Amino acid sequence: MNPRTLPYWLLAPALVFLCVFFLYPFSLVAWQAIATDEGVLTTQYLQRMASHWKFDRALTNTLLLTAAVVPIQLSLALLMATMVSKMNRGRDVVLYIWTIPLGISDLAAGLIWLAIFDQTGFLNSALFGLGMIEQPVTFLGYQNKTTIFVAVMLAEIWRATAIMLVILVAGIGLIPKEYNEAAEVFGAGRWKRFTKVTLPLLKPSLQTALVLRVILAFEVFAVVSALGGTNLPVLMGEVYDWQFKLQDSHIAASYALLILAISIAFTLLIMGLLRTPKGAQTT
């Protein structure tokens, strides 16, 4: 086959696939959010979405969860990644254990933490065993919004730190050891080496990790469903409810468009904040 056209033939299936099942459907979502079934442009769906009583709470909860979870995950992942880079014996085992949540679905993670926070769960049993309570506490009841929020937070931190960890470990692996050794020779202490050498060189990985993680955080859904049911509305849950329970795909699409918009906005923001100047890359 002609080597000039061969790459295009190889690329064609993926390209077609992405156009038909990615670009086109997303344009449909956008269209559904801003046009009626008859094809008339309208803002009525967006307005109805924004004026619905659960809208503010869903948006706030989603953003709050992201703001609470992502910084903790980033610090935790950085800590774990640096620890891994210092390990010799047992490195493989520890890494395997720490990356296990990577393969666990958000729903399963929700169920795992349900086993802990449920009324008959392990937390209540433990507290009882320690003599701190006499009656089981309903951590996940509608009157305990804060504990639901904390439970979801913990489940999210537990589940999705691994993805950042893997990206950061891979990123640290790409940084030649000589840079750190050079900094040490010039008298930089551990903390200085971390903040002045490792972190700046890790920027591309941090960028990827944050973009991926923040977008996933906006998609939070199954964990919340498992732990909070309808007591903690989030954006993705609203999409699901409007699509299914309320059978209004226009409003569902409006929510989808909103999630899409904040995802893209945050992606651009993170990429802008963590830009590596041209020519300053390691490889």
Next chain:
Amino acid sequence: MAEINIKNVAKQFGKTHALHSIDMTIKHQEFVVLLGASGCGKTTLLRIIAGLETATSGEVWIGDKRVDGLAPKDRGIAMVFQNYAVFPHLTVYENIAFGLRMAKLSESEVERRVQRTASLMHIEQLLKRYSGQLSGGQRQRVAVSRALAMEPDVILMDEPLSNLDALLRMEMRAELKSVLAESNTTTIYVTHDQVEAMSMADRIAIMDQGQIVQADSPVEIYRNPAAHFVGSFIGNPPMNFLSANNAGNGQWLVGNTTIAGPQSDKPILEFAIRPEDIRVGEGSMTVEVRLLEPLGSHTLLACRLGDTPFRVIVDSDRAVKVGETLAIDPIAERIRWFDPDTQLAL
């Protein structure tokens, strides 16, 4: 007969010209080395001959067959790569047999050829091993065996020794030369190492900026460089170049000495002499010694003639001090002259 004819071959990558219209004939069983600095186009030319790269224009002939439209497998060539490209998932035996099996040779013929080339390259004891269990030098031997086993008309070698350490390189150089001399093939060998080129080649083609500057026997290249570039590239240290002013009647003023040279109307020529072609302690040219580099058999003096750097090689017995002013006398029949405009030899 595997004479290689390269006619008008040019290669462009986007807007950059990697090769400008190359013409070259390589005789049957000749050993030609393409020599040049990195980026000069030597590897591109080799890959075009192999069929791994397509030329933008021009023709490549091997024997009486035009091959530039053919796939590599149909050109009757074998190639040895810089990183050896020994297949890691196959044993040494299967590596050498790979091409033979593709050619659907009988099992006994495969066996015979593998054994023969393996013993030629002294790797009979390694046949059952995998690439990961071999040293760099051993992999090199496997790569050469694999090429030889094909009994090709042409063997192409792309810097085959550059990943070996110095001692091994010297050993392999001699071995490769003798093995290839017995194998009846035409060889094109790419390197940036001039010692390798000088010691192995029947003919060296010096390449610079996508052009062949000179193609000649090693001694001819060394003694009579066709262009300034060749003189400055070949030889370690390279030739000394000095500007010479026309003093009329074929006399040229170099420094403050008048030297007999070619008849020319040009106001300025370039005078060139190799550092070892200089008698020290006589003559009317003077240089100031700046630095001594004792190299054992001889000592290299880095000097200055006015503002121009000038190197002289003297016997290491001779006592020279830094700062000393030396009288020197370039050996007349070794002096070469270049036209500063065309950069070519006169």
Next chain:
Amino acid sequence: MSTAGGRVAGNDRLAHWVFIATTVVLCGWVLVPIWLLISNTLSTASEVNSFPKPVVPSLNTENIQFFLTFHGAGNALWNSIQVAFATMIMAISVGAPAGYALSRFDFRGKNAFRVLVLMTRAFPLPLLALPMAILFIRVGLDDTVIGLAIVHTTLALPFAVLITFSLFSGIPIELEEAAWTLGCNRLQAFRKVILPLVLPGLAASAIFAFVISWNEVFAAAVLTIEHRTLPAFLLQSLDDAPLHLKFAGGTMLVLPALIFIFLVRKYLFAMWGIANR
């Protein structure tokens, strides 16, 4: 001098123990919750719903059996496996050629394609389920294994492309070129040289695609009704199913994931290292 030296050594030893303790705590942080879920699954239904809980589970399979015979659960498991397999096959067979093209050729539009692939990351892909639900009704793919697998493939495809790109890039092009000079055409060289070398990595990325599909909840819940996958089934029954059924289902979801991550652990970092760029 000696006391100062002793203090430094003491500090080092302390730091060493803090390091080990932190490692152990973080391992516990990951493992203990999983154990709690599994322990719940291995308890009797009455133990799961009792308070306070016994420390050691009674280790019986009553819950698992209950789960497997529960209406729709076995079917859901079977659907999950089918969808994940279909996703795996589609993602690799569509993604690997693209990964190969990106690693081996320079061509016009290469960067545009890379941008398209990377762009998928900035999009909440499960939302694709909404328009697809409508499209699938039109073409008769609604509530089918293959329809859901298509959406899951969209999720897995960018990974498949990037991972196979890094796999192929890790194999020197000279190996292929050597095969060409030794009498192979492109296809033969790929089959005899490249394929054997990338096979383990290809298997790892296939497993990765499998896991992506296996775990996906949102699109599965939106796109299927009769043919629910396991996560969709569990999500739907969150409100009404008894606790021990949820936990048994959760364990069924987690166990394959544990095994799969173990199988692909060697490749995780290589995959993400290259996906960074």
